[in-house]
Structures are given as structure tokens and as C-alpha cells.
Amino acid sequence: MTAGQARAGTTSQPARRPHVAIAVVNLPAERDRRVIRECLALESAGYRVTVICPRGRDGLRHLPGSQDTTIRPFRQPFAGTGVLSFAAEFAWAFLCVAWHLAVLVVRQRVVAAQVCNPPDVFWPLALMMRATGRGWIFDHHDLSPELYACKTTAPRPAVTRILIWFERLSMRFASEVVATNESYRQIALTRGGCPPERVTIVRNGPAASEITAPTTAGPTAGKKRIVYVGVINEQDHVDRAVLAAERLAALRGRDGWEMVIAGDGECLPALRAMVDERDLGDVVRFTGWLQAPEVDALLRDATLGIQPDVFSDMTNLSTMAKTVEYMARGLPVVAVDLLETQRTAGAAGRYVATGSGDEFGKVLDELLDDETQLAEMATIARERFTSVLAWEHQAAAYLGVWRRVAPS
Numbered sequence: 001m002t003a004g005q006a007r008a009g010t011t012s013q014p015a016r017r018p019h020v021a022i023a024v025v026n027l028p029a030e031r032d033r034r035v036i037r038e039c040l041a042l043e044s045a046g047y048r049v050t051v052i053c054p055r056g057r058d059g060l061r062h063l064p065g066s067q068d069t070t071i072r073p074f075r076q077p078f079a080g081t082g083v084l085s086f087a088a089e090f091a092w093a094f095l096c097v098a099w100h101l102a103v104l105v106v107r108q109r110v111v112a113a114q115v116c117n118p119p120d121v122f123w124p125l126a127l128m129m130r131a132t133g134r135g136w137i138f139d140h141h142d143l144s145p146e147l148y149a150c151k152t153t154a155p156r157p158a159v160t161r162i163l164i165w166f167e168r169l170s171m172r173f174a175s176e177v178v179a180t181n182e183s184y185r186q187i188a189l190t191r192g193g194c195p196p197e198r199v200t201i202v203r204n205g206p207a208a209s210e211i212t213a214p215t216t217a218g219p220t221a222g223k224k225r226i227v228y229v230g231v232i233n234e235q236d237h238v239d240r241a242v243l244a245a246e247r248l249a250a251l252r253g254r255d256g257w258e259m260v261i262a263g264d265g266e267c268l269p270a271l272r273a274m275v276d277e278r279d280l281g282d283v284v285r286f287t288g289w290l291q292a293p294e295v296d297a298l299l300r301d302a303t304l305g306i307q308p309d310v311f312s313d314m315t316n317l318s319t320m321a322k323t324v325e326y327m328a329r330g331l332p333v334v335a336v337d338l339l340e341t342q343r344t345a346g347a348a349g350r351y352v353a354t355g356s357g358d359e360f361g362k363v364l365d366e367l368l369d370d371e372t373q374l375a376e377m378a379t380i381a382r383e384r385f386t387s388v389l390a391w392e393h394q395a396a397a398y399l400g401v402w403r404r405v406a407p408s
Contacts (some may be wrong), residue, residue, distance in 0.1 A: 017048040018406050021104050024116040025093040028056025029071055030064055033292065034204055034321070035116065040070045041395040046408040052100045072100045090119040098125055112136065112406035120166040126173040136173035140184050146175030146314035150235040168192050176401045179204045179342050183317035202398045203326030207391035212296050224257040224303040224368050229295055230322040232265035240308035242274055243357025244364060245284050251365045254283050262298060264289040276309045299329040303374070304367060307335035310355040319344050326383045332377035334363050348381035
């Protein structure tokens with residue numbers, strides 16, 4: 001070692017990895033596949049990552065599948081459906097994220113942070129981070145004003161105005177905004193008032209490396225399987241899938257096919273009761289929440305994917321993660337005719353007008369008997385996933401955002 005090298009201290013010690021934080025409050029980190037992929041991408045680019053999130057598995061402090069991403073969990077004692085309960089939940093989440101982030105900044109020298117909405121209440125933290133020379137990324141997962149309208153029968157105009165205001169502040173005070181599709185990007189430019197150079201599209205979806213090739217027998221050999229994979233909450237309208245199964249049973253009988261509903265959420269108990277009441281237990285099967293390898297195993301041997309989301313301002317402008325999961329396995333999609341669903345699936349999808357059980361049942365019945373059409377749609381789905389939608393394409397854009405905010 002030369003004297004100059006000794007003085008510089010650059011040869012005996014590795015360069016410090018920039019430490020960054022990600023806050024997500026609507027799911028534990030180990031159940032949010034977008035956040036998992038973001039953490040892995042950051043690790044591969046030389047960042048050290050800590051995730052602040054609600055407590056999931058007891059004692060989990062390391063993100064499964066990662067190199068060394070740590071988890072700082074917090075309890076979420078507030079949950080409900082009314083405005084006051086949501087306000088309490090959001091206030092508690094804000095305090096927890098603020099506390100953990102402050103600890104990370106002071107003790108572990110975090111240089112930048114990303115927050116994933118909803119809710120859109122973290123803009124004061126953006127101001128504080130940027131005031132101290134640290135970057136802040138707003139990862140726009142959901143449209144909070146439209147989501148509020150979906151989850152209540154009588155939206156209050158005052159609440160909607162507050163949500164729009166919070167959304168705008170979240171975008172304006174961020175160093176960069178990550179949008180999940182073109183519609184979200186347009187909202188950031190218009191309703192959010194962001195300049196175009198600060199908004200980057202990073203879509204949802206699995207990496208090509210996560211996908212296992214279909215079985216030799218092919219997805220339509222033996223019993224034909226229609227699948228739903230995702231969250232089962234009120235705004236997801238998974239009851240439409242059950243009604244589609246009921247109509248399909250009336251059209252073609254109960255032999256040779258099944259519908260599998262994979263996921264969890266607040267409406268799962270009611271959905272199970274609905275299946276029992278309509279005597280559909282022999283054709284509708286529930287799996288509960290599945291980990292990524294289990295999702296892959298289910299989808300690669302399926303015949304069709306169903307997306308039962310009905311039209312609303314929220315669903316029309318949102319890209320459903322389940323749609324990309326279906327397409328990654330070459331799975332044709334049956335969905336309501338929504339703007340971003342059409343942009344995502346294109347000719348790999350068949351679209352219905354309103355999403356009634358009758359509409360879904362008839363289209364499913366037609367496709368299950370049309371092997372040629374299914375094969376064509378499967379080819380289109382795989383090609384679109386490989387060329388555009390795979391996480392490998394999205395990770396490049398995502399890391400570009402981080403390199404501008406916190407160079408590694």
C-alpha cells in the first residue's frame with residue numbers, strides 16, 4: 001500500500017453502501033410483492049435497504065428472499081370502515097413511520113426514503129427529509145380519493161377534497177414520483193402538478209426469473225381451471241367471480257372444470273358463506289393467501305384468469321397486479337372493459353361490459369371450448385409480458401429514479 005492509499009483509506013475497506021428506507025403501511029412487507037421486487041432491485045444496485053411496515057409474521061426482521069434487507073415493523077391496532085377509524089389508522093401509521101424513519105436517519109444515516117401510498121399523509125416527512133438534503137420518492141400505488149369513493153356508499157365532498165389535497169402535496173413535495181401506469185402518470189402531471197421529468201412509470205408485475213415454464217401436459221389438459229389471485233376486499237368484487245361460476249355451472253354442468261380463488265381479505269368469510277349458500281362448493285375452491293412459488297404453481301397449470309373488478313374511476317385508471325401475473329404465465333384474461341386493463345392485456349383479454357355473473361359466465365363458457373382462441377391469446381400474453389411488462393424492464397426505470405435521488 002502506498003502512503004497516498006493509506007491516507008485515502010480506500011483500499012482496505014469496501015465503499016459504504018447507501019442506506020435507504022421504504023415505508024409501506026397497507027401490507028406487511030413480506031406480502032407486498034411490488035415492495036419485495038423493489039428491495040431486491042435496490043440490493044442488486046448496491047443499496048442497503050430497511051423497510052418500515054405493519055407487523056406480519058411474528059419476529060420477522062429480515063425480508064424473505066433478500067440478501068440483507070431488514071424490517072422495522074409496527075403494530076396496527078386501528079382498523080375499521082368509517083371515516084374516524086381510517087383517520088385513526090392513518091394518524092397512527094404516520095407516527096410509527098415518522099419514529100422509525102427518525103431513528104434510521106439519526107442512528108443509521110439513511111440518505112433517502114420512499115413511501116408507498118395509501119395513505120397520502122406522509123408529505124410532512126418529505127419536507128423534513130428534503131430540508132436536510134435527503135431524497136424522497138412517492139411510489140403511487142393507489143388513487144386515494146377514488147379508493148375512498150369505492151369503499152363508501154356516500155362519499156363526503158369534504159373528505160374527498162382533503163384526500164385530493166393530500167395527494168397533491170405528496171407529489172409536489174417528493175423528489176421523484178413513481179407511477180404504476182400512464183393514467184397515474186397523467187394524474188401526477190395534472191392533479192399533482194408535477195413536471196414531467198419528475199414522474200416515471202414503473203409497472204407492477206413479476207420478473208421473468210420468477211416464472212416456471214408450463215407443464216408438458218399443458219394448462220388445459222384434464223380439468224380446466226379458472227383462477228382469481230389477489231386481495232378479497234369490498235372494492236375487488238370477487239363475488240362476481242362466484243356468480244360467474246354459478247352461471248357457468250348452469251351452462252355446462254359441474255364436471256371438467258373448477259374455479260380457484262386464491263387470496264385473503266376482509267370479504268373472504270362472506271364469500272365462503274356465499275359459496276355455501278349457493279351450493280357451489282364442488283366447483284369453487286379457496287386456497288387462502290399464497291406465497292409467490294405457490295401462485296406460480298397455480299397459474300402455470302390454469303386455463304383462464306378472471307379479473308372481476310367492475311367499472312369505477314379507480315378501477316378504470318388502475319392496473320391490476322393480478323392481470324400481469326396471469327399474462328406472465330400465458331394465461332388469457334377475462335375482465336370488464338377498463339382503460340388500463342385494455343392497455344395492459346390488449347388482445348390477450350376478452351372483455352365484458354358490466355361484469356355481471358351472466359356476462360362472465362357466458363364468455364368463460366365460450367372460451368373453455370375454444371382451444372384455438374385460448375392458444376392465440378396465450379401467445380399474445382407471453383409476448384407482451386416478455387417484451388414490456390416483466391419486472392426486469394421496470395427495474396431499470398425504478399433504479400434510474402433512485403440513482404437520481406441517491407446515487408449508489
